[in-house]
Amino acid sequence: MEGIGHRTLRVNGINIHVAEKGDGPIVLFVHGFPELWYSWRHQILSLAARGYRAVAPDLRGYGDSDCPPSASDYSIFHLVGDLVALVHALGQDQVFVVGHDWGAVVAWWLCVLRPDMVKALVNLSVPYSPRNPRRRTVESLRAIFGDDYYMCRFQEHGAIEAEFEQIGTTSVVKRFLTYRTPAAIFISKEKGIDGSFEAAATLPSWLSAADVEYFANKFEKSGFTGGLNYYRCLDLNWELTAPWTGVQIKVPVKFIVGDLDLTYHTPGVQDYIHKGGFRKRVPFLQDVVVMEGVGHFINQERPQEVSDHIYDFIKKFY
Known part of the structure; x- marks a missing residue:
């Protein structure tokens, strides 16, 4: 795709596939679920054209990167460790970072564990969520949303994979990337994913x-288990990160979210973002952008605007 190069690097004990283009300071793009480096295709071209070296890996468990077999191989320490090793493999000590969805979560924790490696961070869709010391993550989600909430259903090893297989990989991808209704984040055991996630009748203009x-094609090769294992480590991560309870993010940050993003409409999230809680935990937060008329997959839905926001922010630090 338009001069984007591809290679595989051995980092943190696994093979990681990387897409890259351009010369200059590195911007590391970290994707979410169920996505790939390809989610950043527009931003790679845009940032490379503006004098940056855009680098977007397939995270472990995805695409052309290795898929370790055990769910415990997907802890936040493994995921952050992959990025640390990747930065070093690229010959760098510090980079700009851009994250979305699960990639945003990993980027937040990279800033917690290795703030020295992040020049500045642009995160999309998922704000920094501090650890709740009183209750495990999945227990908290069940209490708020019930057993059918997608993150709770994803805990069932093999069950969701079987449902995905039943409706087909292409249909799974289309349903996740195009969902808009709040009902879509609940997967009823009775209806299954086929009756819970409506397939888009027509693709939106931003998705061909x-x-x-x-x-x-990539998920046909890798399967979905690697990506689902990120969710299956939620409670393990809660245990592992106990020493960092209450820690702040101490790097410059810009946060961008769509006003139609279901994450933005999670109970309490808007108050948290706009009424001080977020800024307390991210004291170097410099900008919060709420983009109108855009949903969760913001970097694909509004590629030029998102690329401009990234560039306008990181150029201040170079």
Whole structure:
């Protein structure tokens, strides 16, 4: 795709596939679920054209990167460790970081554990969520949303994979990337994913059939278990990160979210973002952008705007 290069690097004991383009300071793009480096295709081209070296890995468990077999191989320490080793493999000590969805979570924790490696951070969709010392993560989610909440359903090893297989990889990709209704984040055991996530009748303008095919082909190869294991480590991460309870993010941050993003409409999230709680935990937060008329997959839905926001922020630190 338009001069984007690809290679595989051995980092942190596994093989990680990397897409990259351009010369200059490195901008490391970290994708979410169920996505790939390809989610950043527009930003790679845009930032490379503006004098940066854009680097986007397939995270462990995804695409052309290795998929370790055990769920415990996907702890936040493994995920952050992959990024640390990748930065070093690129010959750098410090980079700009851009994250979305699970990639945002990993980027937040990279800033917690290795703030020295992050020049500045632009995170999309998922704000920094401090550890609740009183209750495990999955227990908290069940208490708020019930057993059918997608993160709770994803805990069932093999069950969700079987449902995904039943409706087909292409259909799974289309449903996740195009969902808009709050009901879509609840997967009823009775209805299954087929009756819970409605398939888009037509693809939106920002997502082509070729895009869906690229994602689907890679997930046909890797399966979804690697990505699902990120959710299956939620309670393990809660245990592992106990020493960092209450820690702040101490790097310059810009946060961007769509006003139609279901994450933004999670109970309490808007008050947290806009009424001081977020800024207390991210004291170097410099900007919060709420983009109108855009949903969760913001970097694909509004690629030029997101690329401009990233560039306008990071250029201040170079």
